[in-house]
Amino acid sequence: MQIKGKDLELLISESEIQRKVKELAEKISKDFQNEELYVVGILKGSFMFFADLVRNINLKLKIDFMQVASYHTSMESxxxxxxxxxxSVDIKDKNVLIIDDxxxxGRTLKALVEALQKRNPKNLKTCVLLDKKERREVDFDADYSGFIIPDKFVVGYxxxxxxxxRNLKEIYCIKD
Ligand code: 5GP
Ligand code: MG
Ligand code: MG
Structure with missing residues (x-):
């Protein structure tokens, strides 16, 4: 498969993703047992992970979306x-779970969490599918994270x- 004339190399298969999504959803369902959850997807990258994840969370929940932009080239923020x-609503005293791709x-999530904390939610947690740990520039980790991946630009899912x-069912890195 190719995008913009570059070859893609499979990094994470559809079944590996789905297995991980179920595992994360189970953990989240357990941690927020008997609570109501306000699940916030960060557009656009999280839309597919978000949809699969909420389908597997066994809690009373409401959904919302945010879109943030950072000045960036196509590959770096x-x-x-x-x-x-x-x-679209006030999150004061709510259990909020931010979902990102x-x-x-770490700059985007750190800035987001700092801004949302000021609104006094009851609880504010973050969940990402992918984590490029070795690239971190600020002291921030997600509360739930799916896969630690190498420092390669990834596309799909x-x-x-x-x-x-964005519509690919698997996650690929771009071959150079
Ligand atoms: P951070 O602020 O943590 O550096 O950047 C997070 C955002 O950068 C992600 O939400 C995503 O939009 C973008 N990003 C970082 N690495 C990748 C990547 O490998 N592929 C894609 N498509 N986006 C990335
Ligand atoms: Mg992007
Ligand atoms: Mg993003």
């Missing part, structure tokens, strides 16, 4: 975060390369 779309430098590849 700068750390400056702008809120393009905010939440990937944590890389919601993640894009210049807006292409």
């Amino acid at each position: 700068s750390g400056e975060v702008i809120f393009v779309k905010d939440l 990937i944590i890389d430098t 919601g993640l894009d390369w210049a807006e292409e590849g």
